[in-house]
Amino acid sequence: MAMKKSYKGLFYAPYLLWLALFVIAPVALIIYYSFFDIHHQFTLRNYQDFFESGTYLTMTANSVLYAFLITLISILISYPMALVISRLQHRNLWILLVILPTWINLLLKAYAFIGLLSRDGLVNSLFSFFGIPAQQMLFTDTSFILVAAYIQIPFMILPIYNSLTDISDSYLRASSDLGATKWQTLTKIIIPMTMPGIKSGIQIVFIPSLSLFMLSRLIGGNKIITLGTAVEEHFLTTMNWGMGSTIGVVLIVSMVVVMLFTSTKRKGRRA
Amino acid sequence: MSNTIIELKNVYKTFDDGFTALKDISFTLNQGEFYTLLGPSGCGKTTILQSIAGFTEVTSGEVLFDGKRINDIPANKRQLNTVFQDYALFPNMNVFQNVAFGLVVHNVNKDEIDQRVHDALKLVQLEAYANREISELSGGQQQRIAIARAIVNRPKVLLLDEPLSALDAKLRKDMQYELRELQQQLGITFLFVTHDQEEALAMSDEIFVMNKGQILQKGDPVDIYDEPINHFVADFIGESNIIPGKMIADYQVAFLGHQFECADAGMRPNEPVEVVIRPEDLVITTPQKGKIQVKVDTQLFRGDYYEILAYDDQHNEWLIHSTNATKDNAVVGLAFGPTDMHVMRYNESETKFNSRLESYED
Numbered sequence: 001m002a003m004k005k006s007y008k009g010l011f012y013a014p015y016l017l018w019l020a021l022f023v024i025a026p027v028a029l030i031i032y033y034s035f036f037d038i039h040h041q042f043t044l045r046n047y048q049d050f051f052e053s054g055t056y057l058t059m060t061a062n063s064v065l066y067a068f069l070i071t072l073i074s075i076l077i078s079y080p081m082a083l084v085i086s087r088l089q090h091r092n093l094w095i096l097l098v099i100l101p102t103w104i105n106l107l108l109k110a111y112a113f114i115g116l117l118s119r120d121g122l123v124n125s126l127f128s129f130f131g132i133p134a135q136q137m138l139f140t141d142t143s144f145i146l147v148a149a150y151i152q153i154p155f156m157i158l159p160i161y162n163s164l165t166d167i168s169d170s171y172l173r174a175s176s177d178l179g180a181t182k183w184q185t186l187t188k189i190i191i192p193m194t195m196p197g198i199k200s201g202i203q204i205v206f207i208p209s210l211s212l213f214m215l216s217r218l219i220g221g222n223k224i225i226t227l228g229t230a231v232e233e234h235f236l237t238t239m240n241w242g243m244g245s246t247i248g249v250v251l252i253v254s255m256v257v258v259m260l261f262t263s264t265k266r267k268g269r270r271a
Numbered sequence: 272m273s274n275t276i277i278e279l280k281n282v283y284k285t286f287d288d289g290f291t292a293l294k295d296i297s298f299t300l301n302q303g304e305f306y307t308l309l310g311p312s313g314c315g316k317t318t319i320l321q322s323i324a325g326f327t328e329v330t331s332g333e334v335l336f337d338g339k340r341i342n343d344i345p346a347n348k349r350q351l352n353t354v355f356q357d358y359a360l361f362p363n364m365n366v367f368q369n370v371a372f373g374l375v376v377h378n379v380n381k382d383e384i385d386q387r388v389h390d391a392l393k394l395v396q397l398e399a400y401a402n403r404e405i406s407e408l409s410g411g412q413q414q415r416i417a418i419a420r421a422i423v424n425r426p427k428v429l430l431l432d433e434p435l436s437a438l439d440a441k442l443r444k445d446m447q448y449e450l451r452e453l454q455q456q457l458g459i460t461f462l463f464v465t466h467d468q469e470e471a472l473a474m475s476d477e478i479f480v481m482n483k484g485q486i487l488q489k490g491d492p493v494d495i496y497d498e499p500i501n502h503f504v505a506d507f508i509g510e511s512n513i514i515p516g517k518m519i520a521d522y523q524v525a526f527l528g529h530q531f532e533c534a535d536a537g538m539r540p541n542e543p544v545e546v547v548i549r550p551e552d553l554v555i556t557t558p559q560k561g562k563i564q565v566k567v568d569t570q571l572f573r574g575d576y577y578e579i580l581a582y583d584d585q586h587n588e589w590l591i592h593s594t595n596a597t598k599d600n601a602v603v604g605l606a607f608g609p610t611d612m613h614v615m616r617y618n619e620s621e622t623k624f625n626s627r628l629e630s631y632e633d
Contacts, residue, residue, distance in 0.1 A: 173326050174359035176346040178373035179424060188376070192363040
């Protein structure tokens with residue numbers, strides 16, 4: 001019996017070790033550093049600065065706004081896509097094709113978009129072919145949001161797709177049998193029943209979108225300063241680790257807030 | 272007939288993979304009757320239900336509702352409702368919302384919704400459960416809510432797809448009474464699909480026995496039980512002893528080397544036939560008094576009767592239901608009267624079967 005117990009404990013070890021090293025320790029360190037200024041003196045100044053200076057608050061508002069738009073656009077594109085794919089005959093193949101781009105490095109994808117969107121890139125060549133004058137697309141808010149949404153779409157589609165394929169056909173038949181039109185079935189049955197999928201999609205997409213520093217540099221052309229870029233700036237350029245950590249804490253807190261908002265009240269489905 | 276509500280005319284259904292699920296199905300359903308489609312799984316009974324409900328398109332033939340062709344009318348525009356095998360109660364809604372769904376999608380006003388949902392819940396004796404979540408209900412309660420949801424739209428026909436199969440034996444029996452009562456109370460047509468012959472016999476006004484995409488026999492429960500058309504129906508509906516024999520002349524049948532007086536007629540002289548004797552029609556007696564002699568092999572106590580398995584000297588198996596036990600390995604006689612036997616011809620069509628029966632029965 002005792003033998004068995006210690007044996008069982010062995011299986012917990014990797015997870016506990018992971019938790020301690022890569023979750024608890026970093027978060028603790030970030031919180032710890034956030035209370036020190038650039039001269040390694042204990043201070044609450046960082047938080048005071050953050051909430052008093054207009055710059056950081058605007059930055060936060062901007063980050064939230066951009067992340068919100070990115071999330072919204074990915075939902076608007078992902079939901080109909082997932083809906084169509086879930087009805088296709090070889091749906092597993094189609095969903096694989098959607099997931100495929102996530103296997104390609106983010107940096108590579110960003111450079112590919114620079115090639116596509118630049119002044120003499122493919123998109124502008126196409127425009128000139130139809131007589132439309134060349135547009136400045138790179139380094140704009142729109143291109144940043146669209147590219148970010150493109151990167152996030154697979155992460156949004158997957159949970160939605162999974163919750164869609166979980167819906168038994170008999171619910172859709174029952175809805176139609178009771179007189180619901182296709183639209184009513186979508187709004188009253190399918191969307192409410194896939195809410196858990198939509199919520200986990202939001203959780204996966206919204207938080208990383210708050211701190212997309214690489215994309216905001218490469219596609220947004222450094223004009224878009226999000227919390228992510230600020231963290232990078234403080235750690236690598238100004239070496240103000242305290243302020244960087246403070247912003248990190250703010251990001252962690254907002255993550256918790258988003259999780260609370262999107263947590264599903266367990267209604268307990270029938271097996 | 273003026274009170275025909277549903278009619279199927281020469282309906283065929285072939286699936287994409289080439290499997291033919293329905294072969295030339297034709298029948299009519301009248302208003303206010305309880306019909307059952309009975310057959311083993313895969314016989315096409317659910318496909319018939321789905322083609323009436325509008326979940327599947329028939330390959331050829333016509334589906335008529337109230338005299339109008341509904342082949343191309345989508346399910347949500349058909350004035351009938353379905354109780355599903357897995358109930359399909361929406362997990363994102365509570366009991367009230369589930370029952371109200373059919374009214375909400377038809378934009379019925381709120382007061383009327385409240386009234387009609389209340390009435391429907393009262394009919395299934397669950398009016399106190401309106402605010403419960405579906406997951407809080409037992410299987411039997413979910414079953415009733417599924418029925419309430421289906422009747423709230425006041426359909427002319429209710430389709431029931433094996434609704435009792437998920438319930439335990441006791442509850443299933445109770446629900447049989449309740450369904451029958453509900454059908455008579457509402458006065459609408461029920462089309463019930465099941466593979467359980469007991470359910471079919473207990474509730475139906477008329478049964479359609481199906482196998483391999485065809486309707487083999489239709490009739491009221493007593494007729495189907497007492498006068499099955501062929502081996503399959505006799506075997507599927509209840510338990511039976513089926514012995515090959517020969518029709519010597521009208522009212523004279525021979526099997527196991529003896530000739531017996533029977534109640535069947537209308538066959539060719541010396542035509543090979545099958546004879547059905549129900550286990551409860553066999554009476555155990557002394558070997559001298561019995562018409563045939565068998566040796567008892569096994570006895571099972573079933574509560575309300577003993578099920579006795581015995582063999583005759585030609586190694587035919589005999590199933591006997593008896594209120595009294597007998598001795599293992601004893602040789603006993605089996606007594607039965609002329610009306611206890613039912614003679615079946617090989618490959619007789621239902622039309623010929625019915626007209627032959629009419630020719631000598633009154």
